[in-house]
Amino acid sequence: MSTAKSEYKRVTVKSLVDMKQKGEKISMLTSYDYSMAKIVDAAMVDVILVGDSASNVMAGHETTLPITLDQMIYHATSVIRAVNRALVVVDIPFGSYQSDPKEALRSAIRIMKESGAHAVKLEGGCEIKESVKRILNAGIPVMGHLGLTPQSIYKFGTYSVRAKEEDEAEKLIEDAKMLEKLGCFAIVLEKIPAELTKRVSEQISIPTIGIGGGPHADGQVLVIHDLLGMTHEFNPRFLRRYMNLYEEMGNAISKYVSDVKNQDFPNEDEQY
Numbered sequence: 001m002s003t004a005k006s007e008y009k010r011v012t013v014k015s016l017v018d019m020k021q022k023g024e025k026i027s028m029l030t031s032y033d034y035s036m037a038k039i040v041d042a043a044m045v046d047v048i049l050v051g052d053s054a055s056n057v058m059a060g061h062e063t064t065l066p067i068t069l070d071q072m073i074y075h076a077t078s079v080i081r082a083v084n085r086a087l088v089v090v091d092i093p094f095g096s097y098q099s100d101p102k103e104a105l106r107s108a109i110r111i112m113k114e115s116g117a118h119a120v121k122l123e124g125g126c127e128i129k130e131s132v133k134r135i136l137n138a139g140i141p142v143m144g145h146l147g148l149t150p151q152s153i154y155k156f157g158t159y160s161v162r163a164k165e166e167d168e169a170e171k172l173i174e175d176a177k178m179l180e181k182l183g184c185f186a187i188v189l190e191k192i193p194a195e196l197t198k199r200v201s202e203q204i205s206i207p208t209i210g211i212g213g214g215p216h217a218d219g220q221v222l223v224i225h226d227l228l229g230m231t232h233e234f235n236p237r238f239l240r241r242y243m244n245l246y247e248e249m250g251n252a253i254s255k256y257v258s259d260v261k262n263q264d265f266p267n268e269d270e271q272y
């Protein structure tokens with residue numbers, strides 16, 4: 001009776017809040033396609049984020065701004081087909097929720113309906129309060145995202161550490177408390193001082209998921225291509241590479257090329 005599907009209990013938004021209460025750290029990674037999501041899910045990652053970082057790592061854009069809602073839904077649909085255990089969260093892309101709360105809800109509904117994802121993520125604090133409210137009212141779980149919010153890159157001009165000044169730190173804490181009060185189930189804290197991550201994580205009861213936010217977050221998230229070393233030009237201090245796939249894949253592919261050229265591949269066993 002034990003099939004791959006029924007072997008593990010599915011991660012839910014509630015189980016993530018329980019993990020914070022128990023002090024069990026939450027692991028989160030991005031995925032954008034079926035084959036990668038299969039591997040990530042089987043490795044027991046708790047949350048899979050279909051990030052708008054797909055705009056960078058999948059499509060090769062400079063920023064996350066160009067990716068469309070249709071493209072996010074395509075990535076999310078592929079990921080959902082692969083996943084048996086993880087909670088799947090999808091970024092609502094730039095331009096699909098900022099205009100007004102109704103547009104935000106329409107975008108969230110399209111993501112949930114067309115991809116089968118379990119939750120959505122939006123960047124921002126008090127500016128998007130009404131949109132978050134509306135989406136939550138429709139029964140769609142929302143993950144917040146504060147600190148470095150890449151969809152606002154042109155407002156700041158750099159990807160430097162956010163909320164270093166006390167007034168910015170206090171605003172971020174207020175935003176986090178507001179998102180918790182509205183009913184968000186978790187908040188990503190991107191590239192803020194470790195001490196601020198600690199303060200936020202202590203002051204709210206929903207889990208914080210850090211990226212470049214130090215060890216005090218209730219969980220950690222990375223872009224899967226960064227962890228695997230496929231994005232060799234991306235070298236922020238917070239990144240730990242667990243492989244050097246850019247080099248390893250390059251070597252394997254070069255070997256294939258030379259095997260074809262020198263007629264080593266295919267051999268007698270590799271034909272009919």
Ligand SMILES: Nc1nc(=O)c2c([nH]1)NC[C@@H]1CN(c3ccc(C(=O)N[C@@H](CCC(=O)O)C(=O)O)cc3)CN21
Nearest residue numbers: 053056057064150158159160223226231234235236237
């Ligand atoms: N491959 C990838 N990984 C990510 O983590 C990621 C994306 N893409 N795209 C969307 C956002 C953008 N993110 C970023 C982008 C830059 C830095 C960063 O630290 N950049 C510079 C420092 C810039 C500065 O200090 O002005 C660096 O050290 O590489 C961090 C997160 C996180 N997200």
Ligand SMILES: CC(C)C(=O)C(=O)O
Nearest residue numbers: 030051052053188221
């Ligand atoms: C880096 C994470 C938090 C993200 O938003 C993304 O991958 O798009």
Ligand SMILES: [Mg+2]
Nearest residue numbers: 051052053091
């Ligand atoms: Mg994102």
